[in-house]
Amino acid sequence: MQKGAWLIQGYDGLTRVLKRRVSSALSDTEIKALLQHLVASGLSPSDIIAASLRRNMKGYSPLLEVRQELRQRTIYWCGENPHYTASYHTDYEFKDMD
Numbered sequence: 078m079q080k081g082a083w084l085i086q087g088y089d090g091l092t093r094v095l096k097r098r099v100s101s102a103l104s105d106t107e108i109k110a111l112l113q114h115l116v117a118s119g120l121s122p123s124d125i126i127a128a129s130l131r132r133n134m135k136g137y138s139p140l141l142e143v144r145q146e147l148r149q150r151t152i153y154w155c156g157e158n159p160h161y162t163a164s165y166h167t168d169y170e171f172k173d174m175d
Contacts, residue, residue, distance in 0.1 A: 081167040083108055084174075087115060089159040098171065099163075108163045109143040109153055116141055116156035 083103060087095030095115075103111070117125055120140060127138035146152045154162040166174075 081165055082171065084164050084166050084171075085111065085115075085161065086163075087159055087161045094159060095161070101165065105151075105153075109155075112143055112153060112155040112161045112163055113141045115161045116159075119156075119159060 080101070082101050083099040085095065085097045085099050085108075086093055099108075099111070117128075120128070124138060124140055127136050128141035130137040132139075140157065141155065143153050143155045146154070150164055150166070152162055152164045154160055
């Protein structure tokens, strides 16, 4: 695997509100947890509780579910509005983004 990093982005509607490069040392599991933390920071306590229930429980909400999209690369995303994404990019690809 080429050297690179995770690109974390946050969107409120179509407006990007966060763009951050994060170490590639973080595992997929840690990246997913990071996305959940970012989304939870904007939720009410009631929403966090509902999103923490098991799927088959009454009152469950999918607000903190991390979804995965497979394209040229794996993209994780979490939340509705705002929502956050994570994708892995090589150092070469980051040069084209700056």
